[in-house]
Amino acid sequence: SAVISQKPSRDICQRGTSLTIQCQVDSQVTMMFWYRQQPGQSLTLIATANQGSEATYESGFVIDKFPISRPNLTFSTLTVSNMSPEDSSIYLCSVERTIATEAFFGQGTRLTVV
């Protein structure tokens, strides 16, 4: 398994501002993933972050809204830009041991936009 540290654990932000979420893994991993978990909904993949290349975004998510950095094999950030109340959600980073195997998650960031 992997130990994943995510911060902040929660934040309350004003609409129109941006928040950057950090994710640190205790071992080197090729791919890191960012998910969104809205109340009563399943986890939805936002993007896959590869070191040394641009992130790959899922349908419905765009780089301008959710820019991602992946400067090395143990760290990634997700920024939620120009926030609105609809962005209130839990954001989770995860890693997989190998492709399409079990994923391990950080503790999540609970974001509330007011």
Place this chain on the structure above:
Amino acid sequence: EDQVTQSPEALRLQEGESSSLNCSYTVSGLRGLFWYRQDPGKGPEFLFTLYSAGEEKEKERLKATLTKKESFLHITAPKPEDSATYLCATSGGSEKLVFGKGTKLTVNP
């Protein structure tokens, strides 16, 4: 499109009352089916991976089983500390995890 449906949405049990959670799935080329436990305010915690129909995995009071269309998470003699949301996910040809909405389990003492 891969889909995962979990039922029931919520389940309330008395301590010691065994039951099962269901996860129905449609996926092209199943690579694995995963069960997670999620406590309030925390990220999902990995429980089991099942790879093929007929496979079973056990951990303490939990047992996961898999058929070609669904998986069950059996909870035997649950305790209040088993209260959590249980998530099911699949990985198929797209190599991406697809999650169900979860079953919120409450075990009353």
